Amino acid sequence: METKEEELFLCQLFGQDCRFVKFLNNTGRPVKLSSELKMVNNSNMRWTSSVTILPFSSYTWRFLGESSDSVVSCLLPDPYTIAFTNQYRWNVCYMDTDDTEPIFIGHKLKSIELQELKEIPPNGSRIVPLHTSSKEPASLKNLVLDYITRNKSCTEYEKLEIPDALKSKLTNLYSDYEELRTIIPTCPRCQEIHEL
Ligand SMILES: [Zn+2]
Structure with a gap:
């Protein structure tokens, strides 16, 4: 059976x-x-x-x-x-x-x-x-830093011709955003994320 x-x-x-x-x-x-x-x-x-x-x-x-x-x-x-x-x-x-x-x-x-x-x-x-x-949009500087950190690998941004202070800012941000790179799959039944 x-x-x-x-x-x-x-x-x-x-x-x-x-x-x-x-x-x-x-x-x-x-x-x-x-x-x-x-x-x-x-x-x-x-x-x-x-x-x-x-x-x-x-x-x-x-x-x-x-x-x-x-x-x-x-x-x-x-x-x-x-x-x-x-x-x-x-x-x-x-x-x-x-x-x-x-x-x-x-x-x-x-x-x-x-x-x-x-x-x-x-x-x-x-x-x-x-x-x-x-209640204003985030600053352009922060938006650009976020964009680079979320879309480029660390080896890519190390090659950018930007001041060292900004590079170290990017390094910090890269570690702050670590968990954004781990994608938690949505539930196939209801499409929510059951992580709570
Ligand atoms: Zn579900």
């Missing part, structure tokens, strides 16, 4: 009443978005996770609804009710560690709490844009 083996996807455990928060990166530079869930009654209990978002791309943060009661919850996104009734905060910064300019996340600088987005109904979503602190 032949049994058909079905592939199990993590997203099959998500349920139908998730909540979604979509972050749009309008800063022009790659950013790192991290979350922290802290339990109100026990500040020792905290969970963090982070993702990178490319310029003019978005990332949708998923929260589980009440219908999901999986035993493997440590692998799944945070449950919405637990997140909303405790302290849930996102922080955002540039992946370029030399660029310490704060970034607007929604209407706040650097960080925002889930509670500030109002309660989200089951299957509902919110959009949170990310902007430079001046």
